[in-house]
Amino acid sequence: MSRIGKKEIIIPKSIKVEIKKSTISVDGPKGKLSYKLLRCINIKKIDDKLILSKNYNDKKTQAIHGLSRSIINNMVIGVSEGFEKKLLISGVGYRSQLEGKKLVLNVGYSHPVYIHPPEGISIKVENNVNILIEGINKETVGQIAATIREVRPPEPYKGKGIKYIDEKIKRKIGKAGK
Missing domain, CATH: 3.90.930.12 (Ribosomal protein L6)
Incomplete structure (x- = not known):
């Protein structure tokens, strides 16, 4: 199991997150970034948190799960702090x-x-x-x-x-x- 992938991403108040199908867009005071998720990863926005889950349970999906979470977390940090x-x-x-x-x-x-x-x-x-x-x-x-x-x-x-x-x-x- 990916320990990093299981962590939830907390969204600060100054950041707006938009999820369309498999693309996530993060907009903040410093700019806007977007990332296209692979179809083996699902993302949900619950209140001010983002939660990633996997569709399959193989080794590649586990790796992509943690990678996707890290990339999205870096996007949130980047548009807020840089x-x-x-x-x-x-x-x-x-x-x-x-x-x-x-x-x-x-x-x-x-x-x-x-x-x-x-x-x-x-x-x-x-x-x-x-x-x-x-x-x-x-x-x-x-x-x-x-x-x-x-x-x-x-x-x-x-x-x-x-x-x-x-x-x-x-x-x-x-x-x-x-």
Whole structure:
């Protein structure tokens, strides 16, 4: 049994949820998101709670049950509070800046790297080394943060590169001299 799938989702007062057949739409102060459920999952709205149930009892349906509940819960959190990821650039001469909406990274390559954020994602740069990514869709925020980090991942010898603010880099000892 999926323990996560059995939990009910509590809907805050500022959020409006609409269920049409197998599509659920969540509308809140930050925006609107929708998700199409598979036919093996049913959803019911009772007062200010959403309850998911499964039509079948096989292993795949159990997995989808928990996944669907997590996605819908993240939609509710996203339209009410939003999600954010913070990145830190470390290294001599490494910096970032915004040109309009696109992010420009100067991280040791012969050319600047441009990152174009998708619709609904905002990027802020503080002190040229702190990058803040905000949005209502948790998956998109995480994917953009991973794409930015992928440009120059932190290396283990000096720790130069782009890392998450709370990430610990396992350092290696360099080559020993004679």
